[in-house]
Amino acid sequence: MTLATEEDEKPRKPKWRRARRIAGRTLGVLIGGPLIAFWVAYLVLDVRSPQDVLAGLDKTVVLQYADGSELLKVVPADGDRTFVPYARVPAKLRDAIIATEDPTFWDNQGFDPTGIGRAFLTGVGGGSGITQQYIKKSTGDEDATLGRKFAELVLATKITQEQSKEQIFESYVNIISFGRGTFGPAAAMNAYFGKKLDDSITWSEAAFLAGMIQSPSVHDPAASGDLHATRRWQYVRDKLVSRGYVKGDEPMAYPGGEIQPPSETRAGRLTYDQFHVKQQVLAELEQDGFPLGRLQQGNMTVETTLDRGLQDAAKNALRNRLAGEPPEFRGAVVALDPKTGAVRAYQGGDQGVRDYASTPHALGTAFHPFTYAAALRAGYGPDQPIPTPAKLDFLGETFQYPDGCGPRCTLRTALAKHAEGAFVGLAKKLGPDALSDTARQAGIPDAVDGTPTLREKDGFLIGPGIAIGRYPLRPLDVAGAYGTFAADGRRATPHLVARVRDESGSVVWTHPDASSPAFGDESRRIAVEVTAALRGDGGPALRTGEAEHGNSPDYQDAWAVGYTPQLVTAVWIGSDDERRLKDASGRKLTGDGVPADVWRTVTAAARPR
Numbered sequence: 001m002t003l004a005t006e007e008d009e010k011p012r013k014p015k016w017r018r019a020r021r022i023a024g025r026t027l028g029v030l031i032g033g034p035l036i037a038f039w040v041a042y043l044v045l046d047v048r049s050p051q052d053v054l055a056g057l058d059k060t061v062v063l064q065y066a067d068g069s070e071l072l073k074v075v076p077a078d079g080d081r082t083f084v085p086y087a088r089v090p091a092k093l094r095d096a097i098i099a100t101e102d103p104t105f106w107d108n109q110g111f112d113p114t115g116i117g118r119a120f121l122t123g124v125g126g127g128s129g130i131t132q133q134y135i136k137k138s139t140g141d142e143d144a145t146l147g148r149k150f151a152e153l154v155l156a157t158k159i160t161q162e163q164s165k166e167q168i169f170e171s172y173v174n175i176i177s178f179g180r181g182t183f184g185p186a187a188a189m190n191a192y193f194g195k196k197l198d199d200s201i202t203w204s205e206a207a208f209l210a211g212m213i214q215s216p217s218v219h220d221p222a223a224s225g226d227l228h229a230t231r232r233w234q235y236v237r238d239k240l241v242s243r244g245y246v247k248g249d250e251p252m253a254y255p256g257g258e259i260q261p262p263s264e265t266r267a268g269r270l271t272y273d274q275f276h277v278k279q280q281v282l283a284e285l286e287q288d289g290f291p292l293g294r295l296q297q298g299n300m301t302v303e304t305t306l307d308r309g310l311q312d313a314a315k316n317a318l319r320n321r322l323a324g325e326p327p328e329f330r331g332a333v334v335a336l337d338p339k340t341g342a343v344r345a346y347q348g349g350d351q352g353v354r355d356y357a358s359t360p361h362a363l364g365t366a367f368h369p370f371t372y373a374a375a376l377r378a379g380y381g382p383d384q385p386i387p388t389p390a391k392l393d394f395l396g397e398t399f400q401y402p403d404g405c406g407p408r409c410t411l412r413t414a415l416a417k418h419a420e421g422a423f424v425g426l427a428k429k430l431g432p433d434a435l436s437d438t439a440r441q442a443g444i445p446d447a448v449d450g451t452p453t454l455r456e457k458d459g460f461l462i463g464p465g466i467a468i469g470r471y472p473l474r475p476l477d478v479a480g481a482y483g484t485f486a487a488d489g490r491r492a493t494p495h496l497v498a499r500v501r502d503e504s505g506s507v508v509w510t511h512p513d514a515s516s517p518a519f520g521d522e523s524r525r526i527a528v529e530v531t532a533a534l535r536g537d538g539g540p541a542l543r544t545g546e547a548e549h550g551n552s553p554d555y556q557d558a559w560a561v562g563y564t565p566q567l568v569t570a571v572w573i574g575s576d577d578e579r580r581l582k583d584a585s586g587r588k589l590t591g592d593g594v595p596a597d598v599w600r601t602v603t604a605a606a607r608p609r
Contacts, residue, residue, distance in 0.1 A: 059296050059297070060075050061074040061302065063301075063304055064301060064302065065306050066304065066342075066344075068303070069308060071277070074292070074296075088198075089169075090199050093185055093201055095240070097130075097173065098130070099236070100210045100213070100214075101130055101133070101213060101214075102133075105169070108129060130168065133176065134175065137175045175293075177293045178212045179292075180192070185209065193260065203240070204252050207252070215291075217282035218449065219232045222261065222279070222354075223279040223280075223283060225354065226254075233254045272350040276347075277348075280348075280355065280357075280496055281496050284496055285302065288511075295500075298508075299503040300501060300508070301505075302501075303498045303501065305336075305337075305342035305495065306343065306346060310345040314335060314345040314347045317598045318349070321594055321598050324584055329574075330349055330573070331347075331356065331572060331573045331594075331595075332359075332475045333347040333357070333570070333598060334569070334570045335567055335569040335602055336479050338484070338567070339490070341480060342513075343476070343494055343495065344567065354576070356574075360472030360473055361473070361475070361557045363471070363478060363559060364557055364591075365418055365423075366469060366591065367439070368469070368545070369533075370442060370444075373526050374437075377438060385409060385410055386409055387409070388403050388405045389425050392421065392424050394424055394427065394464045399468070401424070402421075404421070405421075405422050415534070416533070427467035432467075435467070436454045436466060439454060439481065441518045443477065443483065443484050444473060444478075445477055448474060469547060470547065475571075478570045479568050482568050483563065485541075485563070487527070489523025491515060491516055492513075540562050540603070542560065543561050544558075544559065544590070544596050546590055550578075552580065555580070556579060556581060558573045558589045558590055559571065559572055559595055560591050566606070567603065569603055
């Protein structure tokens with residue numbers, strides 16, 4: 001008989017008790033760890049006062065050419081940082097900002113739980129309210145990371161407990177940028193409307209200023225035009241109405257006629273063409289997470305992709321060729337590396353603050369290469385015969401053109417001879433979606449500043465205008481899309497920024513150089529065929545084209561777009577409005593005239609010597 005030992009007689013603890021103990025300890029670590037981290041961060045972290053932040057913003061941002069030489073400086077203007085106490089912020093402007101940026105500001109605890117949750121799950125941020133925006137601006141840390149969101153949460157909690165909502169709003173509104181180098185509402189009111197900030201501000205003016213905060217380099221009408229700025233203003237107005245600040249029947253109108261040109265150009269600190277480059281670079285950087293405030297706080301240097309010699313050559317070619325032409329003529333030049341999308345020359349004109357290189361214009365018959373590519377994708381061969389109807393109904397519109405292709409018209413000869421009737425017939429055969437899709441695959445973006453491209457005004461339907469290039473496109477995008485043909489079918493995104501360096505010279509951001517096949521496995525074949533058709537008998541791969549003025553036989557826009565393996569250049573010539581244009585000799589404006597002359601001069605300047 002076996003005797004039981006003392007150890008055997010001890011009662012064993014059930015397994016479920018051990019599991020509960022382990023679970024309890026694990027839960028304690030999961031809850032206690034973050035709480036301890038939160039408490040430590042609460043004690044260590046602090047938010048600078050807006051006065052300290054403003055003092056730290058007084059730094060110049062240098063933009064460089066690709067070779068490292070100075071392009072221009074973004075210099076803060078004197079008086080652009082006037083501190084405005086909360087009591088002196090007009091109620092209309094305060095309400096417009098809160099309605100747009102943080103409608104729960106007066107009631108929330110300083111942070112957006114949705115944005116924190118998204119950061120926790122995905123590792124990126126988003127959805128910041130006014131308190132969080134102030135913390136980002138005051139710390140200079142705007143990276144969309146989980147660590148930044150955690151610190152933001154701690155500081156938002158801390159500042160909400162230590163300061164009143166009025167104090168938080170006062171701090172926020174004085175360090176945010178409204179664009180044009182301004183910080184705070186007083187500087188913004190003066191920069192855009194030339195007025196002092198007081199209670200005489202209108203709802204329309206308040207809505208405009210509040211709309212600038214989200215992306216000032218993009219929403220400024222001097223950068224993107226009044227059409228885009230109007231849409232942004234309408235967005236803010238709708239927020240004011242839906243949230244009860246303004247009655248729906250209260251008269252409000254976009255204050256476009258009151259908005260002044262940028263002081264930088266008025267004062268002569270920058271030429272117009274330099275101003276266009278600056279605005280385009282800042283808008284691009286803002287989309288990549290480097291708004292102007294962050295650049296200034298970090299005393300950063302921006303290295304652009306622009307070639308100094310080619311930039312000067314494009315400016316001179318445009319200016320010299322337009323000299324002696326009718327005074328209403330305007331022009332733009334964009335030249336870029338088709339393999340990377342790096343913009344080497346960017347000229348938006350020097351006649352005013354309107355940037356014609358980033359303003360959409362009707363492409364006209366210069367759209368035909370995209371129709372040609374769509375036909376190749378559909379199985380057509382370059383020498384396949386195609387009909388040339390004298391009269392054709394397409395999507396409810398009647399087109400009638402003389403036969404400019406001859407009795408045996410092929411896809412190749414139709415492109416070479418600018419046979420509009422043949423291309424309208426081809427558009428009807430392929431369908432408008434095929435043309436739109438091919439242009440988009442080549443590089444035409446789906447939308448510009450929120451407005452869909454290659455669509456009717458409703459933003460959805462593709463009308464008959466796509467057959468004749470009636471839909472307006474930006475020279476910047478046209479150059480990029482033609483660049484896909486030059487790069488053997490590989491698509492790269494046009495960009496003006498190569499990298500950003502901090503105060504010590506270290507690279508903190510580099511543009512990712514990436515390209516991808518535009519048309520799948522057929523990309524190279526299609527691009528080679530389009531290039532061969534554009535070269536014709538061995539000349540340059542150049543396409544000239546014109547956009548019709550309404551239903552008249554005259555033209556309102558003229559283009560020359562072409563490329564070598566190293567450079568694609570788009571030249572547009574037109575005017576500020578839609579009108580019939582004739583050159584100095586009285587002939588109709590055509591692409592093989594003024595635009596082609598500018599194109600040849602710029603292309604010749606890019607050749608190695």
